[in-house]
Amino acid sequence: MLAENALGPGFPEWTELGQETGLDPLGMQRPIEVVYQSLLPGISTITLRLRYYSFFPWLLDSYARRNGSTDMQEFRFFQRKAEALYALLCAHRDYELGIAGILWASRELQSLAEETDPNAIVDFASSADPDSRQNRYLENKGGAFGGIYASQLREMGLVRVDDPNIPIPYCTNAAMDLADAMSDQLGDLAEVFLSAVEKGQVTVETLDRLALMKQSRVPADSVEQEALAAVLMGRQQNAREPDVMRRQTLIELLRLAGELQRIPRADDAKWAWFNEGNSQETDRIDVLGLWSLYQASDLCRLAYEGFLSAALQSLEAAPYRRKTLREIVADLIEPTDLENTTTLAEYLRNQTADEEPETLAKQAASELLEAEKTGDVDGEVRASIRLLSALWRKSSDYSSSVLRRLRSVDHFQSYATEIRFLEQRLSTPARTAFEEMISSRVIKRHLWVASRKFRNQKAYTFLMEPDDGQLRFRSRFSVSPSSPRIDQAVQFLHDAKLLDDKGPTSLGIAEIERQ
Numbered sequence: 001m002l003a004e005n006a007l008g009p010g011f012p013e014w015t016e017l018g019q020e021t022g023l024d025p026l027g028m029q030r031p032i033e034v035v036y037q038s039l040l041p042g043i044s045t046i047t048l049r050l051r052y053y054s055f056f057p058w059l060l061d062s063y064a065r066r067n068g069s070t071d072m073q074e075f076r077f078f079q080r081k082a083e084a085l086y087a088l089l090c091a092h093r094d095y096e097l098g099i100a101g102i103l104w105a106s107r108e109l110q111s112l113a114e115e116t117d118p119n120a121i122v123d124f125a126s127s128a129d130p131d132s133r134q135n136r137y138l139e140n141k142g143g144a145f146g147g148i149y150a151s152q153l154r155e156m157g158l159v160r161v162d163d164p165n166i167p168i169p170y171c172t173n174a175a176m177d178l179a180d181a182m183s184d185q186l187g188d189l190a191e192v193f194l195s196a197v198e199k200g201q202v203t204v205e206t207l208d209r210l211a212l213m214k215q216s217r218v219p220a221d222s223v224e225q226e227a228l229a230a231v232l233m234g235r236q237q238n239a240r241e242p243d244v245m246r247r248q249t250l251i252e253l254l255r256l257a258g259e260l261q262r263i264p265r266a267d268d269a270k271w272a273w274f275n276e277g278n279s280q281e282t283d284r285i286d287v288l289g290l291w292s293l294y295q296a297s298d299l300c301r302l303a304y305e306g307f308l309s310a311a312l313q314s315l316e317a318a319p320y321r322r323k324t325l326r327e328i329v330a331d332l333i334e335p336t337d338l339e340n341t342t343t344l345a346e347y348l349r350n351q352t353a354d355e356e357p358e359t360l361a362k363q364a365a366s367e368l369l370e371a372e373k374t375g376d377v378d379g380e381v382r383a384s385i386r387l388l389s390a391l392w393r394k395s396s397d398y399s400s401s402v403l404r405r406l407r408s409v410d411h412f413q414s415y416a417t418e419i420r421f422l423e424q425r426l427s428t429p430a431r432t433a434f435e436e437m438i439s440s441r442v443i444k445r446h447l448w449v450a451s452r453k454f455r456n457q458k459a460y461t462f463l464m465e466p467d468d469g470q471l472r473f474r475s476r477f478s479v480s481p482s483s484p485r486i487d488q489a490v491q492f493l494h495d496a497k498l499l500d501d502k503g504p505t506s507l508g509i510a511e512i513e514r515q
Contacts, residue, residue, distance in 0.1 A: 023477055025308060025463055026442065027449040028301040031406040031414035035294040036484035038405070039249045039287060041242035042156040043485050043492060046148050048098030049215040050495035054228055055086070056145055057158060057175035058182035062194055064170060073130070075168040076141070080128040081197045083144050084137040088122060089214065092207040096214050098491070100144030101137040118205035125200025145169075155242070156231065178231060181224040186213065220497040220507065229496045233511060248287035251515050253489060257503040258512075263494070266486040270295050275358045289402050296398075297406065297415040298482050299361055300391055304418070305479045306368045306384035307332065307442045310377045312463055312476050321473035328471065329438050333431060335378040336385065340429035344422065347430035351389035361390035365481075372479045385434065388422070395419045411452075413445065443471075 024030075059082050063075065087101035091109055096102070104127065112120055126132055130141045140147040150169060153159040158175035160166070171179055183190055193210055196202040211217065218225050230236070233250060234243030256264045256272055273291035314331045315323055323331075338347070352360060364387035371379030395415075406414045421441060425433040443464075450462040464471045493499040498508035 023461065025446050025449065025461065025477060026301070026304055026413060027411065027445070027452075028297075028304065028413050029482070031412050031416075032294060032297045032301065032482060032484075035290055035297060035405055038242070039245050039290055039294070040485045040489055041246055042152050043246070043488050044148075044152055045483055045485055045488060047152050047488060048491065049096075050228055050232065050492040051215040051218055052144070052149050053153065053156075053158070053231065054178040054182040054224055055213075056149055056153060057171045057179040058186075058190075060159065060169060060171045061176070061179040061183075062190070066194065070166055070168050072167050076130050076143070076146075077128065078197065079145055080130055080137070080143045081125060081200055082193075084124040084128040085193065085197055085202055086213070087137060088124060088202065089207050089210045092204075093211065094214070096216060098215065100148060104135070104137040112204060118203065118208075120204045121201050122204070122207075123201050128200065157240070158231070174231075174236065177227045178224075181222075181227040185219075185222060185224045189213070215495060218495065218497065220505075225497050225507075229498060229507070229511070232492055232496050233498075235514075245287060247515075249291070250489060250493060251512055252287060252291075253486070253493060254498060254504045254508050254512050257493075257499055257508075261503045263490060263499060263501060263503075264486075265490075266483065267481075269486050270298075270481075270484070271358075271362060274361070289398070290405060293398060293402055293405060293415070294484060296391055296394055298484075299365055299387055300415040300418055302365060302368060302479060302481060303384040303387040303391070304413075304442050305477075306372065306380045306387070307438050308446055308463070309372050309476065309479050310380040310384075311438070311443055312473060313375060313377045313380075315464055315471060315473040316476070318473075322467065322470045324470050325439060325443060328443065329435050332377070332381045332438055333435055336382060336434075338385075338431040338434055340431045342430045343426065344428050344430045344433040345426035348389050348392050348422070348426075351386060352393040355390075357390040357394040361387055361394065364390060369479065388418075391415065392419060392422050413441065 059079065063078055067074070067078065069075065084101060084105070087099055087105035088108065090096040090099040091102050091105035095106075099105075108122060108124070108127070112122065124137070127135050127137045130143075138144065138147070142150075150159065150161050153175075154161055156174075158172055158178070159169050160172060161169040163170070186193070189210060189212070192206060193213065196206060218228065232246075234247035236243060239247075252273070253264060253269060256269055260268060269291070273288050274295040276288050276292065310332055311328050314328055315321060318327075342350075355363075364383050368380060368383035368387060371377075371383055403416045406416045418441065421437065422433070425436070446463060447466065450460075453459045453461050463474055463477060465474055466472075490499065493508065496507075498505055498511055504512065
């Protein structure tokens, strides 16, 4: 859900808790997000194409030069008309992916499919009107800029959206190279586009002329391509720590693409970097160590959610879909090999004796997801236990300073807090330790998180409910790995002409060598 907050009047932003990963039944998402957000600042799961990072600075600068009004309503209507026109030109003929409003634009153009007159007109003003109630190109009044790109452009230091003296957003000095590069690339077409925006109408012939504005049409070795690559790769003279971290992550993605000789997928990066997280190379340890920590944290969440998913399935299968907490825990523990004659320390060492922790974790995560998909409750529990065992063994790779990057506070469970939970119980019988974990760290934890969300956000997220001394089933949820912006970063590298289907381009190789 979009909420009005830190971006100022009219500029929506994602809510803080679980902002990019949906349902968070155990409240474990936020520490994970803190890690990967620090590694890819300026990119989010909903910023899908890089050329918006030159388009919006150019648009803001053009508005300041042509209009200059600081009335928010006037600016917003101009901005929304520009976005609607941009969606139309990206939907016309060669369809572009990742464009805000593209489905609306496709519907608008469909009526012209049989039209042969190049002067046929598409009127988009009413659809762009923020107060219109019908056929909006985007429902959110802030449009693509306010709802998607403004926060990331601000994070990169390219726009101001919170100046108390100027109520509308504007470019910073750092964005002017991007604005000027886009202007130079468009030449006379800049006036064609802006005139159509002001009219709220465009002809088919004009859409054809504006095709070079599409996201994929940034020419390699052009001034605009260089400006986009420089900002993306954090090559500014006064690069800040977030720019450096983004650059290091993107360099690692280019290196991985070179090893694979193809475009890397998110899973490729997550598992490769998990393995290399304890690298001693001083120029790479920071970023790879943190990506490894991200993956360990997400796998810990996955294991706990595996326990919760199994508990919900056990509860759903019970008579009247009700059981006591003790009965649920017993159902999950009984089919395992956990015994009270073995300490937790002995059990964890036995579980991880024959495999490297990274290999064991990958196998267990795959088994967990497959068991969840097929409804194999016992399989989910066993896989979750094996996964946690591997993560306990892996924890020795991380220094205390790296673990502190999780920035956990008392009401957030994280990989760091759960490893401490295990360490504090190493002399406890293994069966007792996991019974306590499932009871207090999973089931009771879910009830606590859901009650807080209900109290603070008026959101009813209980998957099971207390009912007269028992727990009652409400609904299931899907267990899945998180999406840490890697796919979006790969798309940005592709848009910047640093990456293609065979790996790094000559420009990408030059970027690696520049490192």
